[in-house]
Amino acid sequence: xxxxxNQCNVIWLENLNLRGEYKAKILKYIEEKYPELISLYDExxxxxxxxxxxxxxxxxxxxxxxxxxxxxxxxxx
Numbered sequence: 001x002x003x004x005x006n007q008c009n010v011i012w013l014e015n016l017n018l019r020g021e022y023k024a025k026i027l028k029y030i031e032e033k034y035p036e037l038i039s040l041y042d043e044x045x046x047x048x049x050x051x052x053x054x055x056x057x058x059x060x061x062x063x064x065x066x067x068x069x070x071x072x073x074x075x076x077x
Contacts (some may be wrong), residue, residue: 001063011064014074015053018045 004011018026027045031038043049057073064071 001060005067008069010070010072011060012072012074013053013057013060015044 023045027038027041030041040052044052061071063069
């Protein structure tokens with residue numbers, strides 16, 4: 001995360017929204033190209049578990065506080 005320090009002053013968290021016919025295509029691509037991530041994506045997109053996003057939000061919020069960056073979360077979904 002430190003790589004962003006000289007690049008931005010705002011961190012905005014929005015989850016990846018997979019809908020419709022693209023969901024299966026994207027998940028198949030991840031399975032083929034990034035098999036180490038498929039269990040994570042299964043939890044998020046096939047089992048509808050949001051723990052990853054909750055944990056990431058907490059981690060990013062703390063990071064932003066420490067680095068004096070503005071932190072925004074998309075709450076429209």
